[in-house]
Amino acid sequence: MMEVITTISEIRTRITKERKAGKVISLVPTMGYLHRGHQSLIEKARAESDLVVVSIFVNPLQFGPNEDYDRYPRDLERDKVIAEVAGADLIFFPSVNEMYPVKPKTYVEVNELTNQLCGKSRPGHFRGVTTVVSKLFHIIQPDFAYFGLKDAQQVAVIQQMVEDLNMPVTIVPCPIVREEDGLALSSRNVYLTSEERSQATILYQSLQKAKEWIGEGITETKKLKDRIRNFIETQPLARIDYVEILSFPSLEPVTEIHSTSQAIIALAVWFDKTRLIDNLIINQNEV
Known part of the structure; x- marks a missing residue:
């Protein structure tokens, strides 16, 4: 027991x-x-x-x-x-x-x-x-x-x-465990109102879009970050803290995602007083 x-x-x-x-x-x-x-x-x-x-x-x-x-x-x-x-x-x-x-x-x-x-x-x-x-x-x-x-x-x-x-x-x-709609599980999710909860799925959706864009050949990190920001900002309650793309696990800035290294796309977004984080680690075979 x-x-x-x-x-x-x-x-x-x-x-x-x-x-x-x-x-x-x-x-x-x-x-x-x-x-x-x-x-x-x-x-x-x-x-x-x-x-x-x-x-x-x-x-x-x-x-x-x-x-x-x-x-x-x-x-x-x-x-x-x-x-x-x-x-x-x-x-x-x-x-x-x-x-x-x-x-x-x-x-x-x-x-x-x-x-x-x-x-x-x-x-x-x-x-x-x-x-x-x-x-x-x-x-x-x-x-x-x-x-x-x-x-x-x-x-x-x-x-x-x-x-x-x-x-x-x-x-x-x-690995990250997610709700059916993609929202990463977090103890802080309990803070979200129903409308905030609905809009919070934009974090996961933006990571999936980024993966698609990388697959289409967009690997310059500045372009990717701009696209991700614009996508997140389609939700009126979302207030971006950061959108970053770094090497992983060294967490150093990178200008382009390469097939020979591992990178992380990391997000932090506020919904009123609730700050949510999410990420996607891009492995070598995904570029």
Whole structure:
């Protein structure tokens, strides 16, 4: 039966016991309000390891002063049902005071990769992400950690941190899970009004159009970005934060998409107070 553990000392004691028994341990880090995207990560972890830990922690360090930390959706009872059905063994559910008993003086920060996309739009966000993920890796010491590619920049940043700091964990990127109409699943989708929800499908549609345009031979990134922007702006409620095309996973600017390299088309679009992100990773064989 799945357990919920709230303290660092207790989860460490439990993990030590399981590791001594020779178990392969996986971690699925989340901020809760789980959906089918999280469920897919847990299911993959279940298939590939002996013990699956799901962390649920709304991390204040990764929210800016005017962001949605206070209203971010939270529902532990709902999360417990979803996590258990998906195959989790443990939920690590620490309080803010448990994770940060005093204001931290030490942070983990990845440079360069965080200068683009959400790192540019949300200063300090990724410092908060890498710091809390580093703490979770030290607390739980997983063999594998599962992250969704909806936030592909986050995956790239965490992979860089793991490589640079020789952390003994394998990062497992997992595909974006979408609604039937293409909208990428996100805990923040709950904020959308019915009209905003209807128009939000423009993100996925614009990525699909971009794929078509690339297939037609339009590979200059400036032209592609202009077309994507114009397409998104056909929806009156959409307010673009960014449309970018970068190399992946290095996240460096590119002027053209080439068949010899991998690129990402990344979007962030506001619908009133709700900011949605989406992306498409273009592989070599798709150009």
